[in-house]
Amino acid sequence: MKKRTYNCGLDAAVDVVGGKWKALILWALHHEPLRFGELRRSVSGISEKMLIQQLREMETSGLVHREVYHQVPPKVEYSLTDFGRSLNTALIPLGEWGEEHMATIEAIPRD
């Protein structure tokens, strides 16, 4: 296992967030635990395969907890850990900035 090294806190944090999906999943799980199907509906545009992959990585990072209820039929719920919750809180100002500048951001030319 290769140890990660970072320039600074922001470098480390951006590496953990690692793209838009994880940020959106954290956001979706902020209020309550969700089952896979509920989570997929909350994060619009994500494919099943991508959601599975992102959730696995987030379990590995300790951001998300996966709880299996041994009932019939079995139920699986995803929730934020304290670590995930703290990251989500740190992302709030970024989300507000995006909200505030939405029109500007949408107008940026893309290739």
Next chain:
Amino acid sequence: MKKRTYNCGLDAAVDVVGGKWKALILWALHHEPLRFGELRRSVSGISEKMLIQQLREMETSGLVHREVYHQVPPKVEYSLTDFGRSLNTALIPLGEWGEEHMATIEAIPRD
């Protein structure tokens, strides 16, 4: 040109930040304008090609201003626009989160 659409402010913001390099470049430019070489030294690990590409994208997004001083030899300086500065400010809590949890983040297994 395809118009961007976003789920929410966080989605939009993460799209503008678009990975670790832009966040680190914003950070490096926070205090003062820098020339290309100075910027490259400030953002450790970035290649010349990557820095050129990121700076072009950040000019297009309106995050960074490129000022050419017509002197001999010519001098080019990069600085944050107000838009870039506001994004950088919104990233501060994320950077602090990374700083606080650095040991935990470094210990996350990577593939």
